[in-house]
Amino acid sequence: MTARPTAAPTPPDRAGLPRLGVFGLMLGIFLATLDGQIVSTALPTIVGDLGGLEHFSWSVTAYLLTMAAATPLWGKLGDLHGRKGAYSNAVVLFLIGTVLCGLAQNMGQLIAFRAVQGLGAGGLMVGALSVIGVLVPPEGRGRIQSMVGVMMPVAFVGGPLLGGLVTEHLDWRWTFYVNVPVGLVALLAVAKGVRLPAQRVPGHVDYVGAALLTSGVLALTLLAGWAGTTYPWLSWQISALAALVVVSLAWFVRVERRAVEPITPPRLFARREFTLAQVLSLLVGAILISVVNYLPQYMQFVQGASPTVSGMLILPLMLGMLSAQLTTGRLMDRGGLDRVVPLTGSLATVAGALLLLLLGTDTPLAVASALTLVAGVGIGMLMQSTLLTTMNNADPRDMGAATGTVTLVRTIGGSLGVAVLGAVHSSRTSGVLAGRLGGDTEQRLTIGGELTPAALADMPREVRDAVGQAVSSGLHGVVTGAALLAVCAFATAWFIRAAPAARPSETPAAAEKGAVRSSPAD
Incomplete structure (x- = not known):
């Protein structure tokens, strides 16, 4: 295999990847994270402005579903036809969807354009991680993953703040438009800083498998969100969805x-x-997805915080995640902690979710913000340990598929979590509003587009109190579900066997040797 010679390559990072390339790849991960963090604080205003509070979860679910469906495709396209090119194309598609989201005129358009955005987002994380996984040896991956900390503070910490500021002082549409310059910089950095030979591995992308997986995930998400709420459990709609899930996923495994x-x-x-x-x-x-998307709603509707302030109030959660991810990457490089870290992270997540049950209409603002820290630490530990375990148990030839799988599964989890816990939140919120204000008022507020954080301030005290209790009750349902999921994570982590250190891997050239046919360089 030959690569295009370069006259003056960028000085390599100690792990073997040029610094400019690291920057471009991290910026892609940052881009996907930034979008989620900025939009999370703007969603209450977006949904209220476009109408349809009942569609709140679908503005998130549409993005996650298409991201889940596209993730393994991007991973396999990179493995077969070039990781650098696949990553760059994903960034371009993401930016197209981003601009369309900013132009949306109603909830239907926003949901559709978020789906387009998700198609591109599916390749951002997997594209960056697969390049890192091939060029960086296992013993250096924890350090490279910790380098996310160079980029991620702005996304995790600054994202909610930026989303609030943009929503409050400009317009919510700019929460999408701000992604464009970041994406363009990422494209340029990867084009100049990553040098991989264009590869053409014999084989075809498994589009049949992708279609079956997409059908199964979509049906499963609809089933989780509709069963027992929109439709009775024994209705023909739910039965048909259950049958589609079983058939699609069983056929997918066979394919x-x-x-x-x-x-x-x-x-x-x-x-x-x-x-x-x-x-x-x-x-x-x-x-993660459930807590991050419903906490800002509580901060704005119950605590009366502006979008900007609500972003500041969840900073402890984001900082906890960030510090845990940075620490976990370096600790796991030493070996022997493959089991200890996820066990500790699961316990911290259970404790953090239970602490969030203390949030109510009379919780002091500073206390409400501080209570999110523990959950953030636990989630960060689980995310980082899961990613490193995945990468250290995959061969170089399957790195794109492996990182695509872990990202896919996490996205499916987020989609299902938002669907199920979102249905719980919606049911509890509507029930309290109907009980306090009557069915007609509840319908007008939740469906008629009258319930926005800004409009709530001008409503009668009786309505404000009812909304506060309703949203608090909905959040309690979400965090109770999160605590139960964390208990399941703790039980799962018990079965992980500790490894002394990451396994030695082949060099990038050896990994590709024999399977790659060279063509003009990327």
Whole structure:
């Protein structure tokens, strides 16, 4: 395999990846995270402005569903046709969807455009991680993952603040537009800083498997969100969805076993630690996405915080996640902590979720903010340990598929979590509003588009009190579900076997040798 020679390459990072390349790849991960953090504080205003509080969760679910469906495809496209090109194309598609979201005129358009955005977002994380996984040896991956801390403070900490400021002082549409310059910088940095030969591995992308997986995930998400709320459990709609889930996923497994280049190679799951890491990824995804999207709603509707202030109030959660991820990456590089870290993270997440049950209409603002810290630490530990365990239990040839799988599973978890816990939140909120204000008023507030944080301040005290109690009750349902999921994560982590250190890997050239046919360089 030959690569295009370069006259003056960028000085490499100690782990073997040029610094400019690291910056571009981290910026892509930052871009996907930034979008979620900025939009989370703007969503109450967005949904209120466009009308349809009952569609709150779907503005998140549409993004997560298409992201989940696209993630393994991007991973496999990178493995077969070039990781650098796949990553760059994902950034472009993400930016197109981002601009369309900013132009949305109603909730239907926003949900559709968020789906387009999700298609691109599916390749951001997996694209960056697969390049890192191939170019960086296992013993250096924890340090490289910790380098996310160079980029992520702005996303985790500054994202909610920026989203609040933009929503309050400009317009919520700019919460999408601000992604554009970041994406353009990422494209330029990767184009100049990553040098990978364009590869053409014989084989075809498993589009049949991708279609079956997409159908199964979509049906499962609808089933989780509609069963017992929109439709009775024994209705024909729910029965049909359940049948579609079983048929699609069973057929998907059969196709993957026979496919020459499956999007999710079954051989990955032959390693127990890899399989357990995916279970943990599913659970932590459900916890993270649900908590992050419903806490700002509580801060704005119950605490009366502006979008900007609500972003500041969840800073302890974000800082806890960030510090835990940075620490976990370096600790796991030393070996022997593969089991200890997820166990500790699960316990911290359980404790953090239970602490959030203390949030109510009379909780002091500073206390409400501080209570989010513990949950953030636990979630951060689980996320980082899951990712490193996945990467250290995959061969270089499957790195794109492996990182795509862990991202896919976490996204599916987030989609299911928002659907299920969002339905719980909606049911509890509507029930309290109907009980306090009557069914007509409840319908007018939740469906008629009258309930926004700004409009609530001008409503009668009776209505404000009822909304505060309703939203608090909804949040309690969400965090109770998160605590139960964290208990499941703790039980799963018990079965992980500790490894002394990351396994030695082949060099990038050896990993690709024999399977890659060189063509003009990327």
